[in-house]
Each structure stands twice: as C-alpha cells, then as structure tokens.
Amino acid sequence: MAQQKKSIGIVGARGHTGAELIRLIAAHPMLELAFVSSRELDGQRVGEHSDAYAGELRYENLDAAAVAAKRADVVILALPNGKAAPYVEAIDRATPDTLIVDLSADYRFDKAWYYGLPELTREKWRGEKRISNPGCYATAMELSIAPLKDLLAAPPVCFGVSGYSGAGTTPSDKNDPEKLRDNLMPYALTGHTHEKEVSFQLGLPVEFMPHVAPHFRGLTVTTNLYLARPLKREDVLARFHQAYDGEKLVTVLDEAPWVSRIAHRHHAEIGGFALSADGRRVVVVATLDNLLKGAATQAMQNINRVLGVDEYTAIPA
Ligand SMILES: NC(=O)C1=CN([C@@H]2O[C@H](COP(=O)(O)OP(=O)(O)OC[C@H]3O[C@@H](n4cnc5c(N)ncnc54)[C@H](OP(=O)(O)O)[C@@H]3O)[C@@H](O)[C@H]2O)C=CC1
Ligand SMILES: CC(=O)N[C@@H](CCC(=O)OP(=O)(O)O)C(=O)O
Missing domain, CATH: 3.40.50.720 (NAD(P)-binding Rossmann-like Domain)
Structure with a gap:
C-alpha cells in the first residue's frame, strides 16, 4: 500500500x-x-x-x-x-x-x-x-574549513561574494540592481552573523568579509587557511576527497569553481587548493546556490x- x-x-x-x-x-x-x-x-x-x-x-x-x-x-x-x-x-x-x-x-x-x-x-x-x-555563506565556509580543521595554525579568513537574492526581498542597497550595477558592495566586514555561526559550529574563531555582487543567485567563498605544518597539494586534495567523495551534494574539483556554473544547481563545489611555496598556506574556493544548497x-x-x-x-x- x-x-x-x-x-x-x-x-x-x-x-x-x-x-x-x-x-x-x-x-x-x-x-x-x-x-x-x-x-x-x-x-x-x-x-x-x-x-x-x-x-x-x-x-x-x-x-x-x-x-x-x-x-x-x-x-x-x-x-x-x-x-x-x-x-x-x-x-x-x-x-x-x-x-x-x-x-x-x-x-x-x-x-x-x-x-x-x-x-x-x-x-x-x-x-x-x-x-x-544553516546560513548560505556558513554552509560554504564550514564545508571549506572542516577537512583541515585539525591542522589550523590561525583563524581561517573567508572572503565571500553573494548574488543579491541572498539579501531577500525587503528593499535595501544590497538587493537594489541599480546600486549593484558595475559594483561590488562590502558589508558587515566584522561580526557578520555567519562569522559567529561558523565559529560556534566549528568551535574555532573564523574571520569573514562578505560582499554582494550584481548577479542574482550563487555565492563564492574564498578561504585562506594557515596550517600548523606544511602540506603538499596532494595531501590537501586527499583530505577533501576523503571527506566528500561519498557525498552527492558536494563536488571536489581540481580547479577553482565558478559561481556562474552553480546557479540553479543543488550541490556545492569546492576546488582551487592553491598552496604557498612553503606549504603552510592553502586557499580553497567554494561555490553554491544560496537559494538551494x-x-x-x-x-x-x-x-x-x-x-x-x-x-x-x-x-x-
Ligand atoms: N536568500 C537567501 O539566500 C537565504 C536566506 N536564508 C534565510 O531564509 C529566510 C528567508 O529568506 P528569503 O526567502 O531570502 O527572504 P525574503 O525577504 O525573500 O522573504 C521573506 C518572507 O517572509 C515574509 N515576511 C516578511 N516579514 C514578515 C513578518 N514580519 N511577518 C511574517 N512574514 C513576514 C514575506 O512575505 P510577506 O511580506 O508577503 O508576508 C516573505 O514571504 C531568512 O531568514 C534568510 O536569512 C537562508 C539562507 C539563504
Ligand atoms: C547578500 C546577503 O545579504 N546575504 C545575507 C545572507 C543570507 C543568509 O543566509 O542569511 P541568514 O543567516 O540570515 O539566514 C546576509 O548577509 O545577511
């Protein structure tokens, strides 16, 4: 039945x-x-x-x-x-x-x-x-940080850029297409709710600098992670693959993902994995559709x- x-x-x-x-x-x-x-x-x-x-x-x-x-x-x-x-x-x-x-x-x-x-x-x-x-940026930040959480030497620093649907429908500068045209609008550069949310959920301090851009949907978070010991790029990739290869809604890419490719999609993409020459700094890029994942x-x-x-x-x- x-x-x-x-x-x-x-x-x-x-x-x-x-x-x-x-x-x-x-x-x-x-x-x-x-x-x-x-x-x-x-x-x-x-x-x-x-x-x-x-x-x-x-x-x-x-x-x-x-x-x-x-x-x-x-x-x-x-x-x-x-x-x-x-x-x-x-x-x-x-x-x-x-x-x-x-x-x-x-x-x-x-x-x-x-x-x-x-x-x-x-x-x-x-x-x-x-x-x-969870919050939209917070989802991207937590997915980006979690696989390296035990190796961090300093608070992760996250640069976020969201499409303006993230600002809801109540009129404001952050969802005004005229004010956003040819523009990138920084806001809540310290103390954003999602900075507190990620710090609370992961149990470590996180620094977050959000911006709104003229596109409608999809966000990018670029996260800088300082590591307590040097890693090779393949070590970093292995950690992300281990964390997410079994997940239908998180895709690990070699290249840094583009926000234009994630609009209307239900998953998050994480890639980039650029390492500094000394192997102690890694930059990870995550995209997701703020209205979906x-x-x-x-x-x-x-x-x-x-x-x-x-x-x-x-x-x-
Ligand atoms: N937009 C995004 O990317 C994301 C949003 N969120 C969260 O989801 C929630 C909804 O976001 P979003 O859909 O963008 O918001 P919108 O501004 O687009 O929609 C808000 C909704 O709430 C209703 N509403 C507004 N004020 C009141 C009120 N005082 N009492 C009762 N109803 C009210 C509105 O309808 P009406 O005025 O007709 O009653 C509308 O349906 C927010 O808390 C947001 O932070 C979370 C993740 C991502
Ligand atoms: C562009 C933009 O304004 N984005 C929203 C994030 C939307 C969201 O997920 O926020 P909640 O934590 O309120 O659910 C903001 O920064 O407040």
Whole structure:
C-alpha cells in the first residue's frame, strides 16, 4: 500500500527561498503542500506565482496561532531573522510533534535544536524535530574549513561574494540592481552573523568579509587557511576527497569553481587548493546556490532525513 503523504506548510512563502521550497515540495512523492503564508499575496493562487505548482492552493495571511491550528506534519519557517519565535511557541503548544525547519539564524546557536548541515552533522541527529537550517555563506565556509580543521595554525579568513537574492526581498542597497550595477558592495566586514555561526559550529574563531555582487543567485567563498605544518597539494586534495567523495551534494574539483556554473544547481563545489611555496598556506574556493544548497535544498535534505526517506528524495541531480 502507498504511504500516506505528510502535510507541509511554508511560512514566508512569497520570498526567494519560499519559491524554491514550493518547487521542491511540488515534486516530492511524500509531501503535500497544505498551506503557504504571505501577507502580500494573501488570496492569490500559488499556481500564478510558481510554474512548478499545479493545484488550487492560495496564499494566506496566517499569524502564529493560525499556522499552529493547521496542524501540519512539517512547517518550514522562511521568515526574516528575528521572526520565528512566536510560530515555534504556538506549534510547541498545539502540535509539539510537528517537524519545524527554520531557515533563519534564530536557532542556529540553540543547542536544543539540531543544526542541519548533513555532510558535517548527519551523525549528530538524535531524532530532533526542531531543525535550524544553516546560513548560505556558513554552509560554504564550514564545508571549506572542516577537512583541515585539525591542522589550523590561525583563524581561517573567508572572503565571500553573494548574488543579491541572498539579501531577500525587503528593499535595501544590497538587493537594489541599480546600486549593484558595475559594483561590488562590502558589508558587515566584522561580526557578520555567519562569522559567529561558523565559529560556534566549528568551535574555532573564523574571520569573514562578505560582499554582494550584481548577479542574482550563487555565492563564492574564498578561504585562506594557515596550517600548523606544511602540506603538499596532494595531501590537501586527499583530505577533501576523503571527506566528500561519498557525498552527492558536494563536488571536489581540481580547479577553482565558478559561481556562474552553480546557479540553479543543488550541490556545492569546492576546488582551487592553491598552496604557498612553503606549504603552510592553502586557499580553497567554494561555490553554491544560496537559494538551494544554501537554503531550500538543504532544508529538503533535513526534512527527508526526519521523514525516513532517502536524503536526496525530490532533489534533482
Ligand atoms: N536568500 C537567501 O539566500 C537565504 C536566506 N536564508 C534565510 O531564509 C529566510 C528567508 O529568506 P528569503 O526567502 O531570502 O527572504 P525574503 O525577504 O525573500 O522573504 C521573506 C518572507 O517572509 C515574509 N515576511 C516578511 N516579514 C514578515 C513578518 N514580519 N511577518 C511574517 N512574514 C513576514 C514575506 O512575505 P510577506 O511580506 O508577503 O508576508 C516573505 O514571504 C531568512 O531568514 C534568510 O536569512 C537562508 C539562507 C539563504
Ligand atoms: C547578500 C546577503 O545579504 N546575504 C545575507 C545572507 C543570507 C543568509 O543566509 O542569511 P541568514 O543567516 O540570515 O539566514 C546576509 O548577509 O545577511
């Protein structure tokens, strides 16, 4: 007998990550989209905004109590930072067994929540149904640093460049195509949330300098790693191959990856591996689509895990 589908709702479904989640869920054999919330699109048909969705569902303006009253099996929170708590509290009260995946930074420092970067934390999942999805840059930084973590002589220094979809849909300089034209916009050069997130998750200080560029989607993080002892390039490559060769969504390349090649793709690419002449400094380049492996695809990996189905279900190759 076919298994019954699980109901899933998205809070903050109008946004960039919400749109990607609708697309992934529409193709998922075990998930049925039960509700999508948006204040701005209230009453409009989802099918008018997503070519991937064919049903009759409409966006609704739902507060926390209304979301909890839907009693969905899975709720994804795709809200701006700082907005998740009322939804979590209402679901905790009404249906504590509901799986919540939060895309914001709100629970990434909360040890009661599972931090879902599967390639690095898969073994740490203890059946939690409260999952914080990592930040987009943070995913690229952690994947770049983890294989050499035990050999570091100094804090990793990460130079990040994101497409402007990373800045969401609330208008700002960082998502204004006019201000970004022919431009590279530095911001939060010390103390970015993802600097704190990676430092917290890897247990070592990390330095991060983000920028936004005129392209829409995809990010690059170039990481400088000082090593406690000299390595040869083949030693570095061997560590990355060992870490990720079994992973469908992380590809290790010889060359440094290009962001133009990762847009709309679900995996991350890591390459470059340039060594200084003394073998004590290595530069690693990572790219990923901030809306996919940096957000929606990673959320789907986490949901699949909790559903007990193959982690890559409904994630295109
Ligand atoms: N963009 C990216 O690359 C990534 C984003 N994230 C995180 O995912 C989350 C969503 O990001 P993104 O999709 O880019 O954001 P968007 O700005 O594109 O969308 C935000 C969504 O939240 C809704 N919303 C905004 N303010 C409120 C509010 N006060 N109360 C209720 N709903 C609200 C909006 O809909 P409406 O106004 O119609 O209600 C919209 O659906 C953020 O926390 C972001 O940091 C994580 C990784 C990558
Ligand atoms: C270009 C741009 O502005 N990017 C966002 C990163 C988006 C993201 O993943 O951030 P959260 O940690 O808030 O989920 C930023 O730097 O805040």
